[in-house]
């Protein structure tokens with residue numbers, strides 16, 4: 001017979017329960033294991049770093065087993081040697097005597113004989129079965145709570161972004177179309193540099209257009225500069241504008257700009273000259289016209305692309321044939337200064353198209369001034385600064401339309417010839433054109449400052465590139481994040497995915513999945529680069 005460790009007295013088997021510090025330690029261990037072992041594996045699955053549940057199973061099962069032990073320890077009763085003299089239960093650090101009122105069955109079994117005791121014990125067994133079933137559920141729940149909590153805390157930097165992206169009530173136009181905007185028309189035309197064309201200060205970009213009535217309405221309201229490209233909606237934009245041109249019947253009133261590219265994307269710089277000419281002729285066919293007023297070398301990220309001899313020879317031949325009139329270039333590159341300098345120095349370009357909006361760094365206005373002095377027309381794009389106003393709840397209760405404030409800011413610069421913005425709904429003619437010919441006031445500036453505060457941690461600035469040399473894999477971080485912006489903010493999901501696919505596995509963000517992120521802290525605007533790249537990869541991979 002076991003003797004008592006404390007007083008040396010005799011012991012007998014009596015009901016005992018697990019002590020509360022032990023139960024507490026079991027629960028604490030469950031959550032600690034969930035945090036330290038399960039959560040990193042779930043987080044890996046969540047971010048796409050790991051694939052499949054199999055690697056996470058040992059951690060999940062071990063944590064669930066510990067959770068089960070913690071739960072069962074709360075109600076289990078066992079018969080343990082207990083000192084008849086001092087009442088100590090063996091071992092004392094683990095067990096304590098069960099309180100009589102919680103152990104009615106065993107009390108009955110001792111005091112009232114076998115039959116009553118057996119009945120009471122049967123009731124206890126049923127309760128025990130139910131409790132065990134509950135224990136299994138509770139242990140699973142504990143594991144899930146610990147794991148999910150760990151994932152949520154590790155992803156806390158996405159909380160604000162996620163709230164705005166997933167829970168915001170998305171606006172496609174201003175929250176409220178004001179009566180005074182109805183029927184707005186273009187009120188100002190500006191000279192497009194040496195082309196001598198007078199173009200509407202607010203002009204139509206057709207990257208998202210799906211209805212030719214929008215283009216017709218824009219024409220009626222006085223817009224005369226139309227920007228398109230073969231890779232907008234896989235030729236769809238040019239086809240639709242062609243229909244509008246035919247219906248409107250006043251081609252001479254329009255200034256039509258397209259790009260050297262195909263439905264599949266920008267032409268590479270070594271494309272043979274006849275092929276470049278053929279793509280422009282195909283654009284003319286879709287646009288139902290005999291000439292382009294302006295053709296851009298699109299997306300000039302390098303001086304080599306800007307000055308690629310084949311583009312220039314193709315342009316000269318097309319110009320001789322009367323099929324194009326002026327040459328321009330567009331650029332999103334961080335290398336803009338070098339590209340713009342070379343473009344101005346070459347004297348080859350009549351127009352430049354670049355991202356320009358409130359809150360940009362000071363180098364851009366200086367480039368615009370230089371272009372203006374060289375009599376090169378300046379077309380501003382990306383004027384809505386990522387178009388996040390639709391997803392920022394903090395801008396909803398505004399008394400000023402964000403779009404109008406942003407346009408006024410851009411047009412306040414007299415060196416800007418016009419801005420191009422995507423029109424895809426008729427009501428945008430009312431809202432956008434209301435800003436034509438007007439200047440920003442204090443309310444506009446306050447709104448733009450608020451936008452900057454709300455959006456700054458989520459917006460990768462065009463022409464920035466301050467982080468690029470911190471990526472050992474040489475990833476085009478700015479390009480990936482721009483495509484993600486097309487997806488999430490512009491609503492151009494298909495086009496964004498197609499562009500992303502063309503980057504290929506060596507340049508897309510798949511390398512970020514297992515990367516220790518030496519790019520961390522490289523963004524002067526405090527963007528969490530790796531997290532944004534991983535999110536972009538998840539959204540953009542087909």
Ligand code: SF4
Pocket residue numbers: 470471472473474475477511512515516517518519520529530533
């Ligand atoms: S996380 Fe991505 S962008 Fe950053 S250094 Fe690694 S591979 Fe480059």
Ligand code: SF4
Pocket residue numbers: 459460461464465466467468477478481522523524525526527529
């Ligand atoms: S992530 Fe930041 S540093 Fe990098 S290009 Fe974008 S804004 Fe510039």
